[in-house]
Amino acid sequence: MSLTVLSAGPLTLLQDDGRPGLAAQGVGPSGAFDRRSLRQARVLVGDGDRPTAVLEVLGGGLEVRADAAHVVAVTGAVGPLHVDATPVDHGRPLRLRVGQVLRVGPFAAGLRGYVAVAGGLAVPPTLGSRSADVLARLGPPTLGDGDVLPTGPSGEPPTGPPVPHLLTPGITTVDVVLGPRDDWFTPGAVATLLGTGWTVSDRSDRIGVRLDGPALPRAVDGELASEPVVRGSVQVTSAGLPVVLGPDHPVTGGYPVVGVVTAAGVDRLAQVRPGETVRFRRHVLH
Amino acid sequence: MRVLACGEDAVLLDCADLDDARRRHASLVGHPDVTEAVLGARTVLLRGHPATLRALARSTPPSDDVAPRDAREHVVPVRYDGPDLAEVARHTGLGEDAVVAAHTGTSWTVAFGGFAPGFAYLVGGDPRLVVPRRATPRPTVPAGAVGLAGEFSGIYPRASPGGWQLLGTTDVALFDLDRTPAALLAPGDTVRFTVADRDVLAPDDADPGPHRHGQRGGEGS
Numbered sequence: 001m002s003l004t005v006l007s008a009g010p011l012t013l014l015q016d017d018g019r020p021g022l023a024a025q026g027v028g029p030s031g032a033f034d035r036r037s038l039r040q041a042r043v044l045v046g047d048g049d050r051p052t053a054v055l056e057v058l059g060g061g062l063e064v065r066a067d068a069a070h071v072v073a074v075t076g077a078v079g080p081l082h083v084d085a086t087p088v089d090h091g092r093p094l095r096l097r098v099g100q101v102l103r104v105g106p107f108a109a110g111l112r113g114y115v116a117v118a119g120g121l122a123v124p125p126t127l128g129s130r131s132a133d134v135l136a137r138l139g140p141p142t143l144g145d146g147d148v149l150p151t152g153p154s155g156e157p158p159t160g161p162p163v164p165h166l167l168t169p170g171i172t173t174v175d176v177v178l179g180p181r182d183d184w185f186t187p188g189a190v191a192t193l194l195g196t197g198w199t200v201s202d203r204s205d206r207i208g209v210r211l212d213g214p215a216l217p218r219a220v221d222g223e224l225a226s227e228p229v230v231r232g233s234v235q236v237t238s239a240g241l242p243v244v245l246g247p248d249h250p251v252t253g254g255y256p257v258v259g260v261v262t263a264a265g266v267d268r269l270a271q272v273r274p275g276e277t278v279r280f281r282r283h284v285l286h
Numbered sequence: 287m288r289v290l291a292c293g294e295d296a297v298l299l300d301c302a303d304l305d306d307a308r309r310r311h312a313s314l315v316g317h318p319d320v321t322e323a324v325l326g327a328r329t330v331l332l333r334g335h336p337a338t339l340r341a342l343a344r345s346t347p348p349s350d351d352v353a354p355r356d357a358r359e360h361v362v363p364v365r366y367d368g369p370d371l372a373e374v375a376r377h378t379g380l381g382e383d384a385v386v387a388a389h390t391g392t393s394w395t396v397a398f399g400g401f402a403p404g405f406a407y408l409v410g411g412d413p414r415l416v417v418p419r420r421a422t423p424r425p426t427v428p429a430g431a432v433g434l435a436g437e438f439s440g441i442y443p444r445a446s447p448g449g450w451q452l453l454g455t456t457d458v459a460l461f462d463l464d465r466t467p468a469a470l471l472a473p474g475d476t477v478r479f480t481v482a483d484r485d486v487l488a489p490d491d492a493d494p495g496p497h498r499h500g501q502r503g504g505e506g507s
Contacts, residue, residue, distance in 0.1 A: 021321070021322050024325070024398075024469075025403060026401060026402055026443075026461075126463060127463065177291055177292075179290050180298040181290070225326065225329075226327045227331070228298070228325070228326050228400075230292060233292075250401065251400050252401070260292055260296075262294050285337075
């Protein structure tokens with residue numbers, strides 16, 4: 001049971017739930033950038049209760065051939081989908097017969113698509129996960145043309161309802177909890193953070209989503225001693241610009257973190273394309 | 287100590303210094319309400335429910351011990367032929383031999399991890415060895431390179447860019463996926479550097495002393 005990669009596209013990675021809990025060893029969390037779409041894809045192929053690995057497809061352009069009968073599903077970013085020459089639906093289980101090819105076209109909305117296959121992709125795990133960490137260089141290599149991806153045993157045939165895609169065009173708003181280092185910035189800087197439409201830089205990746213806009217002035221000069229950071233941390237670089245840390249972030253950082261984006265917000269940031277606009281909305285914990 | 291917000295599922299303890307952070311980490315690591323506890327240079331990240339963690343952190347006194355009970359001692363042989371040995375000698379006013387003597391003369395302690403899998407920030411060395419980072423980082427530092435930066439010493443687990451002042455190289459495997467845990471060094475462990483002797487063989491596994499690490503890669507003790 002396997003899939004053969006006919007075209008890997010610009011950057012396709014295996015991802016699952018990542019490697020939480022290993023920060024003291026210098027190992028970051030990694031895992032799917034848009035976890036909501038990961039969960040949806042698993043449910044559609046009948047693996048909703050299993051931590052299976054899926055493909056995270058940046059920008060589209062993936063073609064895989066079924067070497068046996070397989071059930072697959074595509075969630076996340078939206079673009080033309082075909083099985084052989086037949087258009088098929090996003091967010092539904094798709095049955096591939098032996099030799100049929102799933103073609104994931106260039107995405108028209110969103111940035112990262114998730115392709116699940118029933119049973120999951122069964123490459124050997126690294127430190128308990130099949131996620132590719134592009135910073136730490138752990139886990140399976142970037143997908144290449146001609147790769148053969150073994151699949152695990154699949155369970156019951158899927159019966160779940162189709163998943164609507166919730167990608168909305170225009171400005172993406174994400175919730176942010178201020179701190180831990182918001183007091184390193186002037187009150188005006190925090191107001192600017194919350195009041196600006198930030199432009200996503202094309203230098204963004206799974207390590208961090210870099211944002212262009214007005215510089216955020218600091219109230220405290222000097223260097224911050226290295227401290228642990230989490231997924232969603234909004235680091236402010238020495239140039240005063242925010243970088244929202246993604247799943248492959250380093251485990252410690254020396255730039256002050258003005259706020260931390262919620263888990264749901266990070267899922268949305270995973271889908272924002274370079275040049276699009278992001279706004280922050282203050283979220284207060286109860 | 288201040289308890290700082292750190293998103294929906296963590297808090298950050300802002301401590302007086304590294305010693306305070308280590309004592310608080312030691313008192314909280316393993317608590318059932320703490321999913322993960324991670325040390326920084328003077329902070330402790332606690333994962334779990336923020337309101338629960340806030341109350342727990344405020345009601346838990348720092349431990350009397352700075353290091354966890356399972357801390358280990360490591361002996362790391364180094365070939366002191368690094369490209370920055372002369373620069374460190376010049377900056378510190380010590381000769382090259384005195385730099386080596388200072389680096390091997392005291393035990394270092396693992397403060398916290400970071401930068402890369404298996405990398406550990408080592409503190410507590412000879413205070414004369416405090417040197418700045420290189421003005422321009424090297425695009426490639428070899429695996430096993432042993433360096434200094436600020437108050438820290440560290441060992442590059444594998445080839446990577448790096449700005450530390452390089453004193454030499456070790457063959458000890460800092461990160462090995464076939465080992466559990468994969469990282470050799472854990473917070474609280476101590477490291478004693480020695481001058482590598484090319485004739486020294488890998489140590490006997492029955493050695494009851496501190497964990498000695500052979501000079502060849504792939505050792506697994």
